[in-house]
Structure formats: structure tokens, C-alpha cells
Amino acid sequence: MNTLALGPSWLDPDYLIGQFGLLGVLVVVFAESGLLIGFFLPGDSLLFTTGLLVTTDKLHTPLWLVCVLVALAAVIGDQVGYLFGRKVGPSLFKRPDSRLFKQENVEKAHDFFEKYGPKSLILARFVPVVRTFTPIIAGVSRMNYRSFITFNIIGGVLWGVGVTLLGAALGQIEFVRKNIEAMLILIVLISVVPLAVEFLRARSKSKKEETAGGGEGRGPIVGGGAPSTGQRGRHAKR
Numbered sequence: 001m002n003t004l005a006l007g008p009s010w011l012d013p014d015y016l017i018g019q020f021g022l023l024g025v026l027v028v029v030f031a032e033s034g035l036l037i038g039f040f041l042p043g044d045s046l047l048f049t050t051g052l053l054v055t056t057d058k059l060h061t062p063l064w065l066v067c068v069l070v071a072l073a074a075v076i077g078d079q080v081g082y083l084f085g086r087k088v089g090p091s092l093f094k095r096p097d098s099r100l101f102k103q104e105n106v107e108k109a110h111d112f113f114e115k116y117g118p119k120s121l122i123l124a125r126f127v128p129v130v131r132t133f134t135p136i137i138a139g140v141s142r143m144n145y146r147s148f149i150t151f152n153i154i155g156g157v158l159w160g161v162g163v164t165l166l167g168a169a170l171g172q173i174e175f176v177r178k179n180i181e182a183m184l185i186l187i188v189l190i191s192v193v194p195l196a197v198e199f200l201r202a203r204s205k206s207k208k209e210e211t212a213g214g215g216e217g218r219g220p221i222v223g224g225g226a227p228s229t230g231q232r233g234r235h236a237k238r
Contacts, residue, residue, distance in 0.1 A: 016028065016042075016046060017050060022050075022059065022061050022066065022069065025047075025070065025073075026070065026073040027073075028041050029043060029070055029073040029074050029077060030073045030074075030076060031077065032077070032131065032132055033074045033076075033077025033080075033131065033132070033135070033156070034076075034077035034078050034079065034080040034081025034082070035081070036133075043128065043131070044163055044190075045187045047070060047163040047164045048163055048187045049187070050066060050164055051066070051165060051166065051168035051170075051171060052176070052183070053171075054066055054167075054168055054171070055167070055169075055172055056171050056177055063164075063165075066164060067160070067161045067164055070160040071156050072156075074125070074157075074159060078121070078152045079149075081133075081135035081136045081138075082136070082139040082152070083139060084139060085136035085137060085140040085141075086140070086142060108130060108133070109124070109130050109133030109134045109136070110137050110140075112127070112130050112134060113134055113137045113138060118147050118148070118151050119151060121134060121135065121148065121151040121152055121154075122151055122155035122158060123155075125156070126159060135148075170183070
């Protein structure tokens with residue numbers, strides 16, 4: 001079945017699993033967790049779909065093994081991202097924009113890391129795009145390695161195992177089993193909500209900054225005109 005009419009078929013979780021099986025799931029999880037090119041991959045919906053298909057016997061791999069392998073792929077992916085960040089360093093912030101790389105994604109991850117500190121490695125797992133760049137930013141910032149690996153493991157397990165088990169749990173509900181296609185489309189839509197919210201928030205912030213900048217630009221002209229007029233008046237009286 002074709003579950004994703006919202007984008008190219010190779011981004012459809014069901015298509016990826018159907019074509020590449022569990023190996024495809026692990027590769028996507030690894031890439032999205034620590035490779036720059038993985039930010040657009042369907043991590044959340046893919047894990048949910050994996051758990052769902054295991055429960056409905058469409059993916060013939062024990063659930064416990066799927067969870068273990070997914071968690072390992074997520075942890076190793078972040079590890080690679082961290083090492084990449086340490087090696088690349090500040091030059092990452094100077095890299096020009098391209099079709100697959102946007103400087104604003106790095107800046108968002110950097111702000112996220114600065115705001116939440118080490119625990120951002122856990123929180124970022126549940127935020128598309130940010131989860132790809134956060135371990136890289138941790139490497140750029142030269143975060144203490146022991147702290148990094150600790151939060152990396154916790155985040156990888158909570159996200160990888162948690163989302164997979166959620167799909168498996170819902171897959172046991174009869175309504176879900178009878179409407180798998182609709183559920184998969186729903187989870188895809190839910191997974192892009194954080195991106196939509198972030199886009200709208202950034203757009204609103206940009207408009208406010210433009211408005212504030214315009215007001216500041218007009219302020220000195222109006223404010224500066226009055227004193228000079230008064231000053232000329234005093235000179236005239238003299």
C-alpha cells in the first residue's frame with residue numbers, strides 16, 4: 001500500500017520498509033541522528049510505522065530486537081555527529097547555504113543547545129531537523145565527552161525505543177489495524193507539526209524585527225529634528 005501521498009515515495013516510511021526492510025530503518029535512523037544530509041528524513045513516522053508493522057506481522061523481526069537495533073543506530077549516529085562537529089569546529093557556521101544545507105538550521109540547533117544545555121541531546125531527539133544538528137553543535141562546543149555519551153544514550157533509547165513501542169502499542173488496537181494507511185498518514189502529519197510551528201514562530205519573529213528596525217530607523221529623524229530647531233531658535237535670539 002502507498003501510505004504517503006504528501007511527498008516522494010522514497011520518503012514514505014511504508015515504502016522504505018517495504019523496499020529495504022529493517023536495514024533501511026537503521027540506515028535512516030543513523031543518518032538522521034548525525035549526518036548533515038539526514039535532516040529531511042522521516043525519523044518519527046518511520047519508527048512509528050516500524051512498531052506498527054511488527055505488531056501486525058508485516059515486519060517479521062522480534063520487537064525487542066528492533067528496539068535494541070534502533071537505539072544502537074540512534075546512539076551511534078549521534079556519536080558520529082559529535083565527532084564530526086569536533087573536527088569541523090567553527091567552520092560549520094561559515095559554510096554557505098545550499099539545497100541540502102541551510103545555515104539557519106545550524107543556528108537553531110545552536111540556540112537549542114545553548115538554552116537547554118546537555119539535556120538538549122534528549123529533548124532534541126523529539127524535534128525534527130534539530131535532532132540532526134544538535135550532536136554536531138555539541139561537538140563544535142567541545143561538550144565534555146562523558147556527559148555527551150550519557151545524554152546521548154538516554155536520548156537514543158527514549159526516542160528510538162519509545163516511538164517504536166508507541167507504534168507497536170497502537171498497532172494492537174483493532175481500529176488502528178483496520179485503518180493502518182490513515183494512521184500512517186496521521187503520524188506523518190503529526191511529525192511535521194513541530195516544523196510548522198517553528199516556521200511560523202520564526203516568520204513572526206522576523207516580521208517583528210523588521211517592524212522594530214523600521215521604527216528605530218524613523219525615530220532618530222523625528223527625534224533629531226526637534227532639538228535642532230530649538231537650538232536654531234536660541235541662536236536667533238542671541
